[in-house]
Amino acid sequence: MKKVIYFLSLGLIFFACKNESADHQKEVQTYLDTYNAKYKELCAVSSEGQWSVNTHIVEGDTMNAYTSRLADETMAKFTGSKENIDKATEFLKWEKDLTPLQVKQLKKVLYLAAGNPESAEETVKELIKAGTAQTEHLYGYKFEIDGKEVTPNDIDSILAEAKDTTARRKAWESSKAIGATLKPGLINLRDLRNKVVQGLGYPDYFTYQVSDYGMKTEEMMEMLRKFNKELNPLYRELHTYLRYELAKKYGVKDVPDYIPAHWLSNRWGQDWSEMVTVEGLNLDSALKLKDAEWVAKQGEKFYVSLGFPELPKSFWDKSSLYPVAKDAGFKKNTHASAWHMDLDQDVRSLMSIVPNSQWYETVHHEYGHIYYYLSYSNPNVPYLLREGANRAYHEALGSMMGLAAMQKPFTLRSIMIMLCHSSSCSRCTITFQKIFCTKIRMQRIILGTKRLENLSETS
Numbered sequence: 001m002k003k004v005i006y007f008l009s010l011g012l013i014f015f016a017c018k019n020e021s022a023d024h025q026k027e028v029q030t031y032l033d034t035y036n037a038k039y040k041e042l043c044a045v046s047s048e049g050q051w052s053v054n055t056h057i058v059e060g061d062t063m064n065a066y067t068s069r070l071a072d073e074t075m076a077k078f079t080g081s082k083e084n085i086d087k088a089t090e091f092l093k094w095e096k097d098l099t100p101l102q103v104k105q106l107k108k109v110l111y112l113a114a115g116n117p118e119s120a121e122e123t124v125k126e127l128i129k130a131g132t133a134q135t136e137h138l139y140g141y142k143f144e145i146d147g148k149e150v151t152p153n154d155i156d157s158i159l160a161e162a163k164d165t166t167a168r169r170k171a172w173e174s175s176k177a178i179g180a181t182l183k184p185g186l187i188n189l190r191d192l193r194n195k196v197v198q199g200l201g202y203p204d205y206f207t208y209q210v211s212d213y214g215m216k217t218e219e220m221m222e223m224l225r226k227f228n229k230e231l232n233p234l235y236r237e238l239h240t241y242l243r244y245e246l247a248k249k250y251g252v253k254d255v256p257d258y259i260p261a262h263w264l265s266n267r268w269g270q271d272w273s274e275m276v277t278v279e280g281l282n283l284d285s286a287l288k289l290k291d292a293e294w295v296a297k298q299g300e301k302f303y304v305s306l307g308f309p310e311l312p313k314s315f316w317d318k319s320s321l322y323p324v325a326k327d328a329g330f331k332k333n334t335h336a337s338a339w340h341m342d343l344d345q346d347v348r349s350l351m352s353i354v355p356n357s358q359w360y361e362t363v364h365h366e367y368g369h370i371y372y373y374l375s376y377s378n379p380n381v382p383y384l385l386r387e388g389a390n391r392a393y394h395e396a397l398g399s400m401m402g403l404a405a406m407q408k409p410f411t412l413r414s415i416m417i418m419l420c421h422s423s424s425c426s427r428c429t430i431t432f433q434k435i436f437c438t439k440i441r442m443q444r445i446i447l448g449t450k451r452l453e454n455l456s457e458t459s
């Protein structure tokens, strides 16, 4: 009898625990549902403000920056509120009773809060203001060569085509002259970012960013050191080969130990396409026969051919895909990016497409982000978690698709068919070295959070 009572009481404890666990889950879910709905709403308004700041930059106009700042402040007030921090902290004490999805969301609530905690309200406001001002400065900047204003696309085409190293150097230096003007703002941003995250116990902004990968700073640095070590033998081979090839191309007898930056076609040295010349295949010549709209639509066709749906109509209505006319009276961010405006179906891209191979790849890259956004925008993924596995993974996805689109089966089918008639087409495979360079780029993206080199993501 004693035994029966013992087992009965165990059963009661079990049922009591089960009930308590269900109650905890229910209470947390009610909180998360409310949080998610508000979060989505505020994200949409904040993105709209940022979109205006990035797509319509008018010298002397402060309205866009002001509206965007207000939206970002409202967002920061919500995500950084003491109420949300306290609730998420309290709820996480029930961690073992909750579902993994709930725990993940509560941790995200705290992560977001650390980016702008109420306790550092004034610094958060300063940070938002400084961030918007820096974006406007960055993309309102006038690039000049010999005193004449040029666009980033003009600079890129000089670096892609010019044989004269003096002209190349002028173009490269023009692209970098912006750096000195950005420096004070960057230092200010670095200090503000560090100060804000210290409010919730992170020693610095880098540690905060790394924690989003579920890693500690030292683990991240160790992983990057390992990447470098593993890639170094291949890198050295390619680097040596490229030094000799480029010296030949520019008629320089003494091969330099380091590759002069202006010898490369990419302003940031991200792309070593110079290394590969494929006889009978010139993507740029083929694309010159097309227009920018064709390139934009071709990207969509590529994804549809893989089984994805067409892009939403709003993508075509609301995106900013082409260069702004010189006399438009405003400028825009010329760095390509993909936007998930409302964490749902409002996806957009900001580009300045011209029909060349660089933009052809970029279009496919940005659409990679877009299709990834759309893929996880489904009822199984709460708004709080609609951001992909992590930032590096997002970038890897865009890069993988951009590179895939440059490969033989796709380029042949979409563009090269009119140029390649012979069996030499079998030599059309292009970009082994690009895959290697993408690995380097990935590391820069991760490290970029430390160095604050690039203020805009999803590029």
Ligand SMILES: [Zn+2]
Pocket: 365, 366, 369, 394, 395, 398, 399, 458, 459
């Ligand atoms: Zn990207």
